[in-house]
Amino acid sequence: MRYLPLTPDDRRDMLGVIGVKSVDELFIDVPVSARRAGLVDLPLHAGELEVERELGALAAQNRAAGQGPFFCGAGAYRHHVPASVDHIIQRSEFLTSYTPYQPEIAQGTLQYLFEFQTQVAALTGMEVANASMYDGSTGMTEAVMMAARITRRKKAIVSGGVHPHYTATLKTSAHVAGIAVADQPANLDAEEAVIQSIDPDTACVVVQTPNVFGTATDVSKIAEAAQAAGALLIVVVTETVSLGLLKSPGAMGADIVVCEGQSIGNGLNFGGPYVGLFATREKYMRQMPGRLCGETVDAEGRRGFVLTLSTREQHIRRDKATSNICTNSGLCALAFTIHMSLLGETGLRKLAQINHAKARQLAAVLSKVPGVEVLTKRYFNEFAVRLPAPAAAIVETLTGRGVIAGVPFSRLAPKAGMDDILLVAATETVTTADIEAFATALNGVLA
Amino acid sequence: MRFTKDHEWVEVDGDIATVGITAYAAEQLGDVVFVETPAVGKIVKAGEGLAVVESVKAASDVYAPISGEVVAANDGLSDAPETVNASAETDGWFARVKIADAAELDALMDRAAYEQYLGTL
């Protein structure tokens, strides 16, 4: 077995040093009823070639996004990631290291986390950011829990523009935490509708911009209304590239910002692993979940970084911790921070403009297809269209013609009664030929 | 000064009680890095959480030794939490409470009793 260095001689000698006759004696505490003599009913070990063959065959059954025209978004976006990003994250010292609990020999990880936190704070327009969450959806849940801790209130108002998976994820935890989730019906331009629902019990208002239908909203008024009622405004961003073009949530008055950071540095990966960005105001710093990296000095006065404020965390505070989270999304955060430092402000702004331009180009072309109506008015790189028939069936037919046309809204919310809505996204990876192929195929299907 | 088994101290002046943690507690915690003091006006009951004190290695709840209304909090601790280590039983006080029921004080230990109690830990 290529991954196991011990030889039969090693094993025999080591058992001798330990003073036992066989390895079975080391498993003596296992109850007799649970000891298994033989092997479990699974295949035996295999060489690299055989494993590559087997997994390669499974991979070949999937149609990769890069194989043709592709327009899916809805919380996961296909962007180009520079080759150097994947090279760096595969360096042994990053890939095969643990959480930096021994800062003297983990400054590499700690410094990039500090840089990551700084980038996230800058992007979101907030004062402080943590060292990442599992993803955007679980990050949003943590943000609501945090708002409930701060306000000591138990109600969250969630706009109808928030990604339905995110709202569902929140409800899972809110149910056991005793937090009422008032989620509003799905609606294209839903964000400001939350204002009427704010009451003195409201811990937080959750809005998304651009929202799941692509609508970009200035949430300043919502922030004012929430804060006037003693509630916090949580702003969710599922397409982080949009922050290169649009006003930051911080500039619009957000109290907590949660982003899905997958767009920068990370591939689609069928939904995970992704990386949640989490930022807030300095005054709420100690109520934040997740790991935090801070600057300090070593015994000789040299600058260094450590994990800090860890008394909030489960390994010290146990049942009184701010969250049960232990793992973050370290390597995905590294990919994010490398890609972001390659882009820089100049690159990010340009990338965001290209995305917006592609989406506008796509909208212009699709709106000319008879029967297709572009619904979203102000969008970044994704918008909703109304089709003359259920979107899921049309997407399936278009797939047969080589075009992955987008995400039918019914797939996210089967009961919303919006079966004719299709969410389409266009990033810098979409070409003019792709857009034309989409329009031609759609014309053919609808004709 | 009177003491609890959870290592809080109370110094009474008229109907106002000043509350903090003992030097022993501060020593056990190690370097204090943060103190969350209660809001003025908060009504506390004896035995309930009054404040939170954090060191690098631990976060501990500080319980109210007596019931009453918080009339002052030591805001200086937010900038200088190290005061708790340097002078736990004087400048490192946490809050002042207007005593609701002075009889509760009878249940607390005096210094001799507290020191004897420390000897048993």
Place this chain on the structure above:
Amino acid sequence: MTMQSVGRPTTPNAVSSRPETLTGARGLLQDEPLIFELGGWDKTGVDLPEPELDALDLTGLLREEPINLPGLSEPEAMRHYVRLSQKNHAIDLAIYPLGSCTMKHNPRLNEKMARLPGFSDIHPLQPQSTVKGAIALMDQLAHWLKTLTGMPAVALTPKAGAHGELCGLLAIRAAHEARGDARKKVLAPKSAHGTNPATAAFVGYEVEEIDQTADGRVDLADLARKLGPDVAAIMVTNPNTCGLFERDIVEIARLTHEAGAYFYCDGANFNAIVGRVRPADLGVDAMHINLHKTFSTPHGGGGPGAGPVVFSEALAPHAPGPWIVQTPDGPRLDEDPVGDVGRMSAFHGQMGMYVRALSYMLSHGADGLRQVAEDAVLNANYIKARLGDLMTPAFEGPCMHEALFDDRWLAGTGITTLDFAKAMIDEGFHPMTMYFPLVVHGAMLIEPTETESRAELDRFIEALRLLAQAARAGDAERFQGAPFHAPLRRLDETLAARKPRLKWSPLNGDEAKKTLAAE
């Protein structure tokens, strides 16, 4: 002959002292500024075409302020991150003996497989007809996990161990609620990972500690006393965090079930028994499996992880979706199942980790996985046997995959567990897990894993023996100031927590260094 008198000298000169360098550098180990001190505000390492934008229809929504993100060209970025990487320890450099963390070799085949475009470049919401291979892979992974644990159901989506605990306890709570049986408490030993009580509290349970026996196991009598109609579940790690198998585990499960409670097993240490013991045969109702531990997906400096949860027959109906359902057309994902727990996250979980874990499983096979458990346990017992005369093992008898020592042997030396650990850094090793589990004074928990060769184990053991002898001989200075040879000396964690500085600002840099040092 001709004498070559020019060119470089080829023998080292005898040098008596080691002068400080003129720049403060130390050989090839580079000091590395932050990107904010390196990069240019106008610079970018990504060449993009000029956007073809007509008038922007985003009035009032456009960013007006600068973001303040520096950019680096590719060569600058490569240097920056490679220099940073050189300040990290890694499994690929040496044994990484962190107990409870399972730092084993990460096969590169798994990385290669996860990067096949058929896995890495597929969208979670593209038509299912275009991702049949991905769903088949999830189905196959589920099959391996169910077979290895003997459990009938698995929820794949949890994103890490603690997220798996949450998933398991949510199912337990749902099962009780479905019967109208509101229970309030979860029992867990004091030796538990901090995530256990944190998760139980998150799910709305009060946490009560179970006592431990003198030999490091759950105290059955105490458990029996505390079990009752208000207990929803027990959370027990097995093998436990002391590195010991809970020999009364079957009885623990029986008592728990008798009280109407469920047995949640923290599967963080499944790597010690995989292929030899099936949790189903122990009476477990739910258990998460850290794919990044047992099945060697890389830890990546703290994530991402993955924590699928296996369920017993009793809890299976409460397992959260998305579920894989079998159809004549092959497995499909039911993305919107009617369940009482709900969604654990957006999409379908950690696909990238599933590919790596399945690649690891296929490589090892049933025979290799059993050998994994045996070698992990053998290596730990070998370390325990060879250090047991100098250091004090916390418990007698064989251990499982990790060897636990306490600090009795350091008594009177003035050296703490922390000092000892930091001195290990100077000798080129990553410290073991310290001060965990909490039930052992000055705990030192060493987990070698099965991927260490005998030679590496011996090298590690010899270094620890030398250190232990030095400690016992009173060479306290070597320990108390350690590390002396790492990229940095001990860091001031008190300062970091008192004056939290969580991001760079123009004020950081040299000026801030001075003020920090003065403080």
